[in-house]
Amino acid sequence: MRAPFSDPPLDAFLLDPLFFILGIYIAITLFVLGRGVFCGWLCPFGALQELSNKAVVLLRVPQFRVPRAVQEKLWAVKYLAAVAILGVGLYSIDMANQLEEIEPFKTAINVYFLRELPFVLYAVALLAAGLFIERFYCRFLCPLGGALAVAGRVPMFQWLKRRPQCGAQCRICEADCPVGAIDPSGHINMNECLQCLDCQVDYYDANKCPPLIARKKRKEARAQEGLSLQPQLAAVKADV
16 A cells, blocks of 8 residues: 555565465456455455354354344444554554454464464454354454455456346345345345355256246246147147
């Protein structure tokens, strides 16, 4: 963020080559497909939350679904956190680094929880919340996710499929979305979508998606009608 104003040498970026390469990749995919490429597919802490949640789901631990009205208010927290860190970073890198501790990434991923007790307890608390509300931290607190959502607000390709019936005749995808990113209208909120593709599984499931079920029934009805007419056609041919 400060590079255009302070003109640091390239060496400053190459202190961590992997992070530099990953940053370029994220920047490109962000504008092409949206924030979900990183948040949904690459973020290690997101993966840790998701895997731990799936483990407790197998153990039949009850899951809580955040009401939409509450969820929409909680979404704002990560955007406010991102603005605070970026704003403070223009003034003081040290202060921004302190605010960045809202991210448990360093504690949970970089140092494997080998850190002072308050940081460990904070990261564990976030993981614990994620056991009952899937991807709790990603959805409501992650400032990086908020910044990526704003930067990739309008991806170049809208590749997640929807039908006119979505939100009107059918709300199955909305119910199945693990992060509540599908509006009651059926529209996918790409700011919040982590591209888990659960809605796309429903979209192509001929045994679950109502429009596909209706289409399948019409085909079966036509086929059945054709079978019922075969004896009559056979009789007509015999007469001829």
